[in-house]
Amino acid sequence: MFFMDAINATDRLPTRGHAAKRLSILEAGARVFCREGYSGANIDMIAAEAAVSRQTVYNHYGDKDKLFAAVVTEITQRCNARSFEVLATFPDQPENLENELIAFAVRLTRNCLCDEDGKYLRKLIQSEGERHPQLFAGWRTDGPGKVWSALAARFARLAYAGHLDLDDPDIAARQFLALVNTELQIPALFGEKLESSRLQETAACAVRTFLRAYGRNRSDSQEMARGERALRA
């Protein structure tokens, strides 16, 4: 468990400038590792991007492996924290379910999937996940695993309250996330970001489809969809 050192090392933050440099290195490490991959990144790049001498990097994190581990655990923690923050804003007592779900989907995308940290984490996992499975094991169980089941619980409650009609909340939760992610996939591969308007639009489409499948009054939304189409024609 070589990366435990790195985790514990984060605890002692003596002076002010010390901690600042430490964070700056971590931040730069995330950017560079993400951009260049583990082997492509080198300590000089990271030091330069952190505006710090190479030796300082070694003073703080020991070696490249430990720095990488520290970066991963830091980003993972941040992402998880943000996910649960957003999850707390789930519309439990919706007045307008569609609109509130869309807003929730936008928050989720913008703050967790599409933000800097989310992008970093995805790339780090993609490039090194196969090689360091233990490093990302925590993310896998505490991250998406927990988010999924928490989201599933919210959906189950909505269904119980009569707002949804679903067989299996777990499947519904995962499909909800999949739908919300629809348009993100390709741009994410190339490190591009979606503009806010397209993000909003995608969320709306996703939620509309989700509610067509799982909404309580599906015939109503079917009618509405027909009406909209007729109006456009």
Place this chain on the structure above:
Amino acid sequence: MFFMDAINATDRLPTRGHAAKRLSILEAGARVFCREGYSGANIDMIAAEAAVSRQTVYNHYGDKDKLFAAVVTEITQRCNARSFEVLATFPDQPENLENELIAFAVRLTRNCLCDEDGKYLRKLIQSEGERHPQLFAGWRTDGPGKVWSALAARFARLAYAGHLDLDDPDIAARQFLALVNTELQIPALFGEKLESSRLQETAACAVRTFLRAYGRNRSDSQEMARGERALRA
């Protein structure tokens, strides 16, 4: 356009053993680049895995950059070809739409998204896409772009024939793919494969949701879902 050389170089395949080694190197290159990333991979590894001397690799492909480009274009072509092969088996005149769509989804997943080449391509793009956008531009337009619009056209035809009820075939097509991919995401990150049974199950869930949202007789499938649930209880 440094990678054009690599493409054209593929044309002359003089002797038998020559071409065999060439392919073997390409194959090994795909594996190693994918496993280790561009900077992590080295020519000795690839040569060893191709059961060939290092010099032979240089004889065939010039240098690491060109070899990488050749690997990418080869895998891209294979994946595209396979995608359109599967696309040709889309159920245009369905007798049992649900079952035939599920079977189609399984074919798509197994042969295009989840197979070796698909996995390679995804990882290569993920790790190097940001750095070599020109290299993957072809994939982006000829790959998913074409598949999406082809799939959208199929859905539009199904809708016209009265089998589906959809507003926007493009969105439906992308959401279909997103739903089919639901369970693939995480395992794909870690280079794991889904067992056949889970793959089948996921496809079934995806298609069921898709048809609940876009099926012609949605109230019917709603009734059926209710019936199933009652039966289980």
Place this chain on the structure above:
DNA sequence: ATATTTTTGGACAGCCTTGTCTAATATGTC
């Protein structure tokens, strides 16, 4: 069987990277 083409192993220079060490400098504390 001979001529041609490919392949091989090994040696090599040049370069980059890691991680250590040092002495000098800066930063902050008392």
Place this chain on the structure above:
DNA sequence: GACATATTAGACAAGGCTGTCCAAAAATAT
């Protein structure tokens, strides 16, 4: 101001990787 601690630049050895060269061996074609 004196002290301790952090930081810096630079030099350094060890090792890895790329890409080239060469001569011998193997495979292939005529």
